Amino acid sequence: MKKTVIAGFAALMMGLGAITFAGPGNAAPEPSHIAGQIMVKFRVDAAAVGVLRRHGLSDGPWIGSTGARLIKVPAGKELQLIDALSRNPNVEYAEPDHVVTAATDQPNVDYFPSQYALHNTGQEFTSTMGVKVAGGTPDADVDAVEAWAKTTGAGITGAGIRVAVLDTGVTSSHDDISSQVDARVNYSDAATGEDIYGHGTHVAGIIAAIKNTVGVSGVCPDCDILDGKVLNDQGSGSTSSIAKGIGWAVEKEAKVINMSLGQRVSSRTLEIAVNNAWKAGAVIVAAAGNAGTQAKIYPGAYPNVIAVAATDNKNVKASFSTYGKWVDVAAPGVSVYSTFPNGSFVLGTQNNRSHGYDIASGTSMASPIVAGVAALVWSTSAGTGNASVRDKVESSADEKIYGTGTYWANGLVNACDAVDCVRP
Structure with a gap:
């Protein structure tokens, strides 16, 4: 299984009327x-x-x-x-x-040599920096490894389930994720569709990085990525660019649309775009935000979107995560490993490297985990429509996790239970 490292940031528009990345500890930008x-x-x-x-x-x-x-x-x-x-x-x-603005979180000092979000035994292990790291709670993962015994995301025709990543782009030169990209478009004001910021590459890797013995593995390693660049090289964009990206994803027949971004002010244009995507049959997933409050974030708060809060490796709500009964499910969002561009990019990495892999924290990281689980469900017999897929993702979540009913409506997503896998 691959190791994935992602930088600490979260793409969730936290500003009043501004869309930012969901990263813990970031102050909301001024309305703009x-x-x-x-x-x-x-x-x-x-x-x-x-x-x-x-x-x-x-x-x-x-x-x-x-x-x-x-x-x-x-x-x-x-x-x-x-x-x-x-x-x-x-x-x-x-x-x-x-205005949509990407905000980075503060660096996390821990480096995990394995992806606890996908499979966690609860055992202590040595980090890549030689430091002993607590394994956390065994049930803090989403049981992706167990789910892979049934499906890794290829549909009945053998083609990968299409997941649209509306973000800062996905790098075109990373062995673990670039080949998973089926189509690209640039609706930002950036000169090119390349991911110069870094956030989109990390999010895409969480969903669909190739499962092999190198690097990391995505939740849905046989999924295909639709790269919709809607935020520019400084991590900012606009409501209209997001709405265009949603429309493009529908045209490209995305089964799942992930948006690790958001804004505090609801937009009728954005809601129409979301509703059109739902009517077209897509499952829409978005980060709940990193304000640590119950304030609603859009598009996550729209009824036709699965809003995702973040938990840590001890199976408790991340301190930065936005929460509330309007939030649908939770997923790991602290120190999540994934891919980064193999070159210079705006976001700094946890270990001061400028390329490859690293960890990041935020509901931006939790959202693509849920998007990956939804894509896995699409590839099973339960994948008869977006309503049935969403119901399966939410109803199979672990409701025993603390906070269910208060911090989020359902529990921690579970890939194995969502695809009805047979546990060892």
């Missing part, structure tokens, strides 16, 4: 929106040009399949024009295009 553009949806499309012209504006491109348009406006006039347009009966809504 993209200057020079707003999102508008008209009740009658034919009225759009006339309404916009009266405000000195021109029509703009569609935002995915949401029915909303991205309208260019004078910088500094965004809120004024939103207010004016909202009063027009032909306008269903007008809203800011919120």
